Amino acid sequence: xxxxxxxxxxxxxxxxxxxxxxxxxxxxxxxxxxxxxxxxxxxxxxxxxxxxxxxxxxxxxxxxxxxxxxxxxxxxxxxxxxxxxxxxxxxxxxxxxxxxxxxxxxxxxxxxxxxxxxxxxxxxxxxxxxxxxxxxxxxxxxxxxxxxxxxxxxxxxxxxxxxxxxxxxxxxxxxxxxxxxxxxxxxxxxxxxxxxxxxxxxxxxxxxxxxxxxxxxxxxxxxxxxxxxxxxxxxxxxxxxxxxxxxxxxxxx
Amino acid sequence: xxxxxxxxxxxxxxxxxxxxxxxxxxxxxxxxxxxxxxxxxxxxxxxxxxxxxxxxxxxxxxxxxxxxxxxxxxxxxxxxxxxxxxxxxxxxxxxxxxxxxxxxxxxxxxxxxxxxxxxxxxxxxxxxxxxxxxxxxxxxxxxxxxxxxxxxxxxxxxxxxxxxxxxxxxxxxxxxxxxxxxxxxxxxxxxxxxxxxxxxxxxxxxxxxxxxxxxxxxxxxxx
Amino acid sequence: xxxxxxxxxxxxxxxxxxxxxxxxxxxxxxxxxxxxxxxxxxxxxxxxxxxxxxxxxxxxxxxxxxxxxxxxxxxxxxxxxxxxxxxxxxxxxxxxxxxxxxxxxxxxxxxxxxxxxxxxxxxxxxxxxxxxxxxxxxxxxxxxxxxxxxxxxxxxxxxxxxxxxxxxx
Numbered sequence: 264x265x266x267x268x269x270x271x272x273x274x275x276x277x278x279x280x281x282x283x284x285x286x287x288x289x290x291x292x293x294x295x296x297x298x299x300x301x302x303x304x305x306x307x308x309x310x311x312x313x314x315x316x317x318x319x320x321x322x323x324x325x326x327x328x329x330x331x332x333x334x335x336x337x338x339x340x341x342x343x344x345x346x347x348x349x350x351x352x353x354x355x356x357x358x359x360x361x362x363x364x365x366x367x368x369x370x371x372x373x374x375x376x377x378x379x380x381x382x383x384x385x386x387x388x389x390x391x392x393x394x395x396x397x398x399x400x401x402x403x404x405x406x407x408x409x410x411x412x413x414x415x416x417x418x419x420x421x422x423x424x425x426x427x428x429x430x431x432x433x434x435x436x437x438x439x440x441x442x443x444x445x446x447x448x449x450x451x452x453x454x455x456x457x458x459x460x461x462x463x464x465x466x467x468x469x470x471x472x473x474x475x476x477x478x479x480x481x482x483x484x485x486x487x488x489x490x491x492x493x494x495x496x497x498x499x500x501x502x503x504x505x506x507x508x509x510x511x512x513x514x515x516x
Numbered sequence: 517x518x519x520x521x522x523x524x525x526x527x528x529x530x531x532x533x534x535x536x537x538x539x540x541x542x543x544x545x546x547x548x549x550x551x552x553x554x555x556x557x558x559x560x561x562x563x564x565x566x567x568x569x570x571x572x573x574x575x576x577x578x579x580x581x582x583x584x585x586x587x588x589x590x591x592x593x594x595x596x597x598x599x600x601x602x603x604x605x606x607x608x609x610x611x612x613x614x615x616x617x618x619x620x621x622x623x624x625x626x627x628x629x630x631x632x633x634x635x636x637x638x639x640x641x642x643x644x645x646x647x648x649x650x651x652x653x654x655x656x657x658x659x660x661x662x663x664x665x666x667x668x669x670x671x672x673x674x675x676x677x678x679x680x681x682x683x684x685x686x687x688x689x690x691x692x693x694x695x696x697x698x699x700x701x702x703x704x705x706x707x708x709x710x711x712x713x714x715x716x717x718x719x720x721x722x723x724x725x726x727x728x729x730x731x732x733x734x735x736x737x738x739x
Numbered sequence: 740x741x742x743x744x745x746x747x748x749x750x751x752x753x754x755x756x757x758x759x760x761x762x763x764x765x766x767x768x769x770x771x772x773x774x775x776x777x778x779x780x781x782x783x784x785x786x787x788x789x790x791x792x793x794x795x796x797x798x799x800x801x802x803x804x805x806x807x808x809x810x811x812x813x814x815x816x817x818x819x820x821x822x823x824x825x826x827x828x829x830x831x832x833x834x835x836x837x838x839x840x841x842x843x844x845x846x847x848x849x850x851x852x853x854x855x856x857x858x859x860x861x862x863x864x865x866x867x868x869x870x871x872x873x874x875x876x877x878x879x880x881x882x883x884x885x886x887x888x889x890x891x892x893x894x895x896x897x898x899x900x901x902x903x904x905x906x907x908x
Contacts, residue, residue, distance in 0.1 A: 285637045287734030294738065295545030302753040304543040307550055309760040311559055312566050316767050319570075319616065323608030330597060333590035334669035336700065343670030346660055348618045348653075356678075370681040382646050384629070385639035393632030394739050405629055432666045434594075570768060577772040581814070591815035599814075600778045602771040609771070 331432030332463075340457070340466040341431055344423065351412045354419035377408065427490070430468040437461070438471050438516040446509020453484065453496050453506065462513050467491060475514040477507035537731070546738035557631075560624035567617040568723070571655075572716065574609040582662070584708035586701045589664035614656055621649055633736040641729040648722045651715055658711040664704060672707075673699050789891050789898035792824065796895065798834055802827040802850045802871065807899065824888055824899055825850055825860070829872060836888040837873045838902040843881040860885065873905070 271280040361369025388401040457467035487493035547558040581596035634642035680690035695702035802825040846864035853861040860869040868876040873885035889900030
């Protein structure tokens with residue numbers, strides 16, 4: 264057995280010493296003062312951590328995490344939105360060259376290239392220079408990517424209808440509705456498509472808990488208002504009164 | 517007393533070198549914000565770790581109430597948030613913590629990129645870092661479904677549609693993630709398993725590799 | 740550094756501060772979570788509502804088996820729990836409602852179904868027996884009498900509440 268020279272001893276085992284490992288620089292070789300990790304530096308890090316934690320706990324106390332109403336797979340017309348950090352991708356898929364027949368560009372090719380580029384960065388940018396200003400190509404590509412992502416996220420958030428988003432997901436308490444009544448039949452024919460079978464909302468806002476008076480209901484149903492187009496209600500004046508009374512009653516529950 | 521207990525263990529296992537290695541190394545000036553305030557960019561890695569610790573702990577506690585089942589998931593989340601003491605804070609820590617983790621990972625990655633710290637000999641650590649980033653995005657995506665509210669369901673449908681557009685194997689990936697032909701009971705069970713067991717296991721393995729490599733190679737020098 | 744014994748060195752001071760800050764972080768992080776986890780321990784018990792079971796005039800001195808259901812809330816899960824009571828009047832005319840859950844190991848006892856021991860409650864699992872008023876017969880497995888329901892009479896109806904151990908008796 265080979266022993267002695269050219270061997271590195273690790274416990275009981277003998278490892279051939281190849282000596283190719285690039286040893287890390289001793290930190291004392293770096294310019295400037297050094298500081299012991301424990302306790303000096305760790306204390307500073309933890310102080311930053313403690314301040315961060317306080318801010319974070321205040322956030323959790325002041326802003327309850329959002330919870331929309333329970334998922335209803337049969338609901339139609341819900342406009343989904345991913346969490347904010349996927350918004351840039353969501354926005355990208357809206358553009359014509361990344362949707363329709365070219366959808367694959369937005370869903371696979373662009374994110375795929377970005378992912379592979381990121382993974383292979385050390386081999387794409389092999390120069391020894393580390394300063395960002397001295398490697399303009401790498402720096403500018405990354406800056407451009409970041410700017411694009413910020414821009415897409417921004418575009419997505421300003422073009423999104425947040426008010427409608429909030430309406431469509433709101434938790435609405437279940438109320439008892441007399442589904443055999445004349446009022447409900449009229450509601451079901453004229454309004455349920457947008458406001459939901461139980462007045463819980465959908466494309467249009469929920470009506471439950473709105474405390475509407477009949478005059479407003481009949482005015483909205485015929486003349487429209489807000490996002491609601493005019494002339495939705497198709498029926499006689501009498502029917503309108505029945506409908507208005509029904510919706511008004513339920514909205515007060 | 518602790519000193520005696522420590523000595524008793526150390527006598528048998530020689531544990532001192534294990535932590536002295538971590539404790540005694542010197543931190544150079546160029547990463548220390550106390551000397552150069554601009555060095556605060558070197559804090560993002562540590563803060564990422566801290567937020568991940570928060571995520572793991574709050575996630576563990578949330579599963580004490582959460583049920584991954586379409587009939588109960590939403591009710592259990594509603595209950596734990598509104599009826600259990602401090603539920604809002606614990607769920608808040610997990611919900612907002614997810615966003616904060618993504619921000620921190622992003623800032624940490626940009627710092628490493630712009631200081632060129634990923635160059636030889638640290639290529640492998642960069643790769644592990646990028647994989648960690650992907651795992652964290654995966655945790656974000658799978659976690660979004662779990663409360664089983666409207667946005668969870670419909671956003672996941674879109675997400676799986678994106679997966680399905682992958683050439684050739686797209687439909688296969690979608691079915692594998694979805695577990696069924698609709699986003700429903702089986703999807704929720706799968707996403708829960710992925711979110712709570714598979715990805716965290718991967719995350720911890722990769723993090724261990726990330727830290728071991730840092731200790732082995734040291735942090736990169738000043739620019 | 741005149742008194743080496745009592746002076747805190749810079750390093751010690753840093754170590755203590757480090758422990759303090761670390762403790763603060765751990766506490767800030769864990770306190771809400773621990774309170775969250777131990778919530779069931781600190782919940783105030785809500786007194787159960789009394790449930791209408793039967794008309795008082797139908798109660799005789801012979802125990803009758805009555806089932807009734809109680810609304811229960813288990814977190815987000817609400818359901819009706821079926822309960823059984825043996826209801827009768829004792830020798831003084833006092834209404835007694837016994838829970839048929841054997842105090843030995845929780846089987847359900849039945850009235851007067853063992854020919855060898857008439858007019859007793861009998862448990863099929865380990866042969867535990869109770870007298871008519873629910874007192875455990877010495878020498879059989881049950882360690883204490885059957886629990887009794889809280890009773891209330893209102894408008895000629897009998898209402899039952901929670902079952903309570905009788906203790907001693």
